[in-house]
Structures are given as C-alpha cells and as structure tokens.
Amino acid sequence: MKIHEYQAKKILDKFGVQIPRGDVTDNPCQAREIAGKVGPKVVLKAQVHAGGRGKGGGIRLANSPQEAEKVAREMIGMTLVTHQTGPEGKLVKKILVEEALDIARELYLGIVIDRAREAAVVMASPQGGVEIEKVAAETPELIFKEYINPGTGFLSFQSRNLAFKLGLEGETLKQGVRFITSLYKTFEATDASLAEINPLLVTKQGKVLALDAKMNFDDNALARHPEIQEMRDLNEESPLEVEASKYNLNYIKLDGNVGCMVNGAGLAMATMDIIMHSGGMPANFLDVGGGVSEEAVKNAFKILVSDKDVKAALINIFGGIVRCDLVASGIVKAAKEIGLKVPMVVRLEGTNVDLGKKILSESGLSFYTAETMKEAAEKVVPLAKKR
Numbered sequence: 001m002k003i004h005e006y007q008a009k010k011i012l013d014k015f016g017v018q019i020p021r022g023d024v025t026d027n028p029c030q031a032r033e034i035a036g037k038v039g040p041k042v043v044l045k046a047q048v049h050a051g052g053r054g055k056g057g058g059i060r061l062a063n064s065p066q067e068a069e070k071v072a073r074e075m076i077g078m079t080l081v082t083h084q085t086g087p088e089g090k091l092v093k094k095i096l097v098e099e100a101l102d103i104a105r106e107l108y109l110g111i112v113i114d115r116a117r118e119a120a121v122v123m124a125s126p127q128g129g130v131e132i133e134k135v136a137a138e139t140p141e142l143i144f145k146e147y148i149n150p151g152t153g154f155l156s157f158q159s160r161n162l163a164f165k166l167g168l169e170g171e172t173l174k175q176g177v178r179f180i181t182s183l184y185k186t187f188e189a190t191d192a193s194l195a196e197i198n199p200l201l202v203t204k205q206g207k208v209l210a211l212d213a214k215m216n217f218d219d220n221a222l223a224r225h226p227e228i229q230e231m232r233d234l235n236e237e238s239p240l241e242v243e244a245s246k247y248n249l250n251y252i253k254l255d256g257n258v259g260c261m262v263n264g265a266g267l268a269m270a271t272m273d274i275i276m277h278s279g280g281m282p283a284n285f286l287d288v289g290g291g292v293s294e295e296a297v298k299n300a301f302k303i304l305v306s307d308k309d310v311k312a313a314l315i316n317i318f319g320g321i322v323r324c325d326l327v328a329s330g331i332v333k334a335a336k337e338i339g340l341k342v343p344m345v346v347r348l349e350g351t352n353v354d355l356g357k358k359i360l361s362e363s364g365l366s367f368y369t370a371e372t373m374k375e376a377a378e379k380v381v382p383l384a385k386k387r
Contacts, residue, residue, distance in 0.1 A: 004047045008213040015186040022098030031072035034097040035065040041100035048090040049236040052082035106199035120148040124162040128199035154184040175208040191221035256281025259313035280381035297330025312343045312384035319350030328356035332363040343383040347376040
C-alpha cells in the first residue's frame with residue numbers, strides 16, 4: 001500500500017525523523033494561514049501518488065502568505081501530468097505547504113527489501129534529488145549499501161558508515177547518524193516495504209531533514225497497523241485494482257493487451273512469461289488464489305474484461321485445491337451475464353478437469369481451449385494482435 005508524502009512525514013515525525021514545518025490542506029485560505037505560521041517563504045507540493053511532480057508543475061514556491069493562497073488556488077483541482085501518471089494525469093485534491101529551507105546539499109537515503117539477499121538494505125548516495133535508478137545507471141559507485149542481518153538488526157556502526165560516506169561532518173554527522181537510525185526504526189516498526197527520502201536535505205545551517213518522503217507498506221502486515229490502513233487513498237489507485245481488492249483478488253494493471261486470469265502467483269508469473277515468449281504483452285497480473293470460490297471467479301472475470309486495453313484473454317487454471325469445474329462454472333456465468341467482449345482462451349488442468357471442459361463445451365459460448373500453456377499462449381497472442 002502506498003501513502004501520500006504528508007502522511008509519510010507524519011509517521012516519520014513520530015519516530016524522531018526530522019521533517020520541515022508545514023501542514024496539508026485542500027483550501028487556498030488555509031494555505032495562506034499555514035504559510036503565515038511557517039513562512040513567509042513556503043513550498044507548495046501536490047499530494048499525488050506519483051514522482052516527477054516538480055517537472056509537471058506540482059511543486060511551486062511562494063514568497064508570501066498571499067502568494068501561497070494564489071498558488072494554492074491554481075494547484076488545487078489541477079490535473080497533474082508526470083512521467084509516472086501517464087498522459088491522463090492525476091487530480092490534485094490536497095497540497096502540502098512547508099517552510100522553504102536554505103539548501104546546502106541534496107542527498108539520497110532509502111530502505112528496501114532485497115529479495116535475493118533476504119534482508120533489508122539501507123542505501124545512501126551523495127547524489128540526491130534525482131531518481132535513484134538514474135544514479136545506479138550512470139554512477140553506481142556513488143550508491144552505498146548496508147545490509148541488515150535479521151538476527152542482529154541495524155547496528156550503530158552501519159549508520160555511521162553511511163553518514164561518513166555521505167560526507168557529513170561534525171554536528172551534521174551526528175544528526176545524520178540519528179536520522180538514518182530513526183528511519184530504520186520507522187521502517188521496521190511499520191512493516192514498510194519502502195522508506196525513501198529523496199532528497200535528504202542538509203541546510204546551510206547544518207540541519208538534516210527529510211525534504212521529501214515516500215513510504216510503501218506490506219499489504220500482508222496491514223492487519224497489525226489499522227492506523228496506516230486508514231491512510232489508504234482509493235482515489236489514487238486503479239479502479240480495477242480497488243474493485244479486485246474487494247474480493248481479495250491479487251490484481252495489478254500492466255501495459256500489454258493480453259488479459260490473464262490464473263490461480264497461484266507462480267503460475268501467474270509463468271503465464272506472463274510464456275505470453276511474452278510468444279510475442280505478446282500481458283495486460284495484467286490476476287491471481288484468483290488457491291481456495292477461490294465460484295463467485296470470486298465470476299468477479300475476477302468481470303474485472304479482467306473491464307480493462308479496455310485487453311484485446312484477448314488467457315485463463316490458465318491448475319486445479320489443486322480449487323476445482324476446474326468450479327472455475328468453469330464461474331467463467332460461464334460471468335460470460336453469460338456480461339457477454340464475451342474479447343476472444344477467450346481457456347486452459348484447464350488438474351482436479352475435475354474433464355467436468356470443467358464439459359461445462360465450457362456445453363455452455364453455448366465460443367471459448368478457445370488449449371491443452372498446454374504453450375498452446376494457450378500461441379493461440380491468445382495472435383488473437384490479441386488481430387484486434
């Protein structure tokens with residue numbers, strides 16, 4: 001789950017991470033009041049789940065409370081377009097009004113889970129203010145890492161190592177060490193999957209603050225953090241992903257035109273791989289799970305064909321816990337209810353497979369069937385290209 005910058009900063013503040021003074025608002029008059037308290041010079045930042053806000057006009061400077069009100073009126077309600085929002089952009093409903101600070105240096109600090117090392121890794125770089133992917137591509141030697149042993153946790157010498165490598169000195173070095181340690185405490189305590197400060201700001205007065213903040217959280221741990229779960233902004237998520245979450249379906253929108261409905265994450269990944277191997281591009285990741293019900297299959301089918309980018313779909317089911325006849329019944333009911341809007345290739349294997357195939361063949365609907373994943377992919381890709 002993602003949250004807004006202002007929400008991330010509220011969490012960070014609770015754990016002692018230094019942030020600029022400011023507040024969030026959806027009212028231009030309140031923006032003037034906030035600027036009067038923390039200004040007079042302030043920065044107004046659009047609160048959307050997307051990067052590249054500055055280039056799209058989503059981060060602006062105001063030199064007085066009156067100007068802050070004027071800028072806020074222009075920003076609130078605007079459609080912000082960045083390289084991450086896509087051409088359709090995102091509607092700005094709230095802005096964060098913060099004190100403008102004297103910038104001496106912009107650094108980078110981030111914590112993520114390294115799946116290969118099975119550990120969290122704290123990354124720091126003196127090249128802040130730009131995307132870390134760009135730094136990794138152009139100057140990888142400027143990214144410093146400390147891996148966290150799950151048994152011992154984040155040790156004090158590791159935060160000092162990173163602070164030294166960032167070139168911090170004196171009192172600023174001490175602040176940097178405390179900042180890095182506090183960020184990791186936040187990451188660990190909230191079951192975050194990402195905590196990124198970019199830029200990590202060093203002011204001309206030597207203070208270390210989080211000028212920007214981004215946090216993502218492990219969905220499987222949200223039950224332990226109802227206060228974080230309440231921060232979810234459905235307006236910032238794909239409508240299809242929101243709909244899928246209502247039925248506990250794992251759905252992620254992708255850029256291709258071949259829809260996929262599969263049971264099991266591993267099979268879903270393999271299905272997407274074989275679609276690409278056959279010359280196609282998957283339009284989504286849709287895992288209905290191992291213990292799915294007929295009703296859930298029906299809802300998954302509706303979500304699958306609701307995507308206007310889907311030109312053909314592949315349903316690939318291996319019946320273990322879930323029965324093939326149950327899946328087939330759900331597909332048929334959904335197809336009869338909303339119609340077969342796109343060509344549909346169905347591959348069933350496993351428990352009650354013969355009964356499942358019989359349900360499809362006697363449905364009176366025009367399904368394409370396949371015996372193997374390879375055959376299914378080789379059928380669905382050309383169907384998508386024709387449309």
